[in-house]
Amino acid sequence: MSIEIGQTLPDVTLYRMGEGGPVSESFESLFKGQKVAIFGLPGAFTPTCSESHLPGFIVLADKLKNRGLDRIICLSVNDAFVMSAWGKAQNAEAIDMLADGNADFVRALGLDLDLTSRGMGVRARRFALIANDGKVSWVKVEAPGQFEVSSAEAVLDALEQGA
Numbered sequence: 323m324s325i326e327i328g329q330t331l332p333d334v335t336l337y338r339m340g341e342g343g344p345v346s347e348s349f350e351s352l353f354k355g356q357k358v359a360i361f362g363l364p365g366a367f368t369p370t371c372s373e374s375h376l377p378g379f380i381v382l383a384d385k386l387k388n389r390g391l392d393r394i395i396c397l398s399v400n401d402a403f404v405m406s407a408w409g410k411a412q413n414a415e416a417i418d419m420l421a422d423g424n425a426d427f428v429r430a431l432g433l434d435l436d437l438t439s440r441g442m443g444v445r446a447r448r449f450a451l452i453a454n455d456g457k458v459s460w461v462k463v464e465a466p467g468q469f470e471v472s473s474a475e476a477v478l479d480a481l482e483q484g485a
Contacts, residue, residue, distance in 0.1 A: 324432040324463060331456050332430030336397070337421040339406030347420065353456035356392040359477050360453065362428060362446040364435065366400045366408035370469050375448070376412050378474035383416035386474065389481035391452075393418055399425045399434075399445045422446065433463060450477050452485045460485035 325331070333349040352358065361379060363371040379386070379394055386394055395418045398405060402421040409419035428434045428446040435447045448464035450472035460480045462471035470476075 325451070325458055325461060327458050327461060329458050331453055331458065332427060334422075334427040334430055336427060337402040337423065338418065339402045344402035344421070349456065352393075352395070352418075352420075353453060355455055357390050357452070357454050358393050358395060359386060359391050359450065359481075360395040360397055361450040361472055361474075361477070362397045362431075362433060363448050364398070364437070364445040365442065366398050366404050367411075370448075371398070372408075372412065374469055375473070376408075376414060376417070379417055379477075380412060380414050382474040382478055386478055386481065387416075389478065391481070395420050397422055397427065397446060399423065399428060399443070448472050452477065452480060 331353060335346045335348060337344045337346055363375050365371060376396055383394060397420050399422050401423045405419040405421045422428055425434050425444045433447045433449050435445045437445050448469060449462060451461040452459050462476060464472050
């Protein structure tokens with residue numbers, strides 16, 4: 323079952339790249355008292371993720387934050403080294419590039435995707451959500467192979483409608 327509006331995000335540790343290597347981020351540090359947009363995607367450096375999904379959030383980051391977001395999180399089942407390198411390659415300074423290397427967070431959300439038959443292991447389904455103080459107020463999950471409902475424009479529209 324996938325995460326739904328009104329549910330609390332799972333208390334799972336995620337990782338970002340720090341000065342000396344990967345640094346853990348707790349539920350409290352990421353979500354407590356904050357309005358956050360999270361967009362999850364199958365993998366760093368993959369075509370739709372690199373050409374459309376992440377770039378849309380980079381372009382609209384200021385507008386999204388002006389609509390009340392405290393942070394924008396890009397989440398993938400990659401390690402912190404890969405997420406950091408991808409963020410630098412994409413000039414994603416306004417986006418928190420977080421790693422869910424073991425897929426713990428996406429499994430807890432019910433948004434994991436088994437791509438082992440394609441040599442990619444377990445990944446995140448493509449999705450976007452908005453959470454207030456850790457509670458989901460809006461969520462959209464893409465159909466397989468699609469990129470329509472989880473874009474930065476969709477998140478901006480949701481924020482403008484009060485999500």
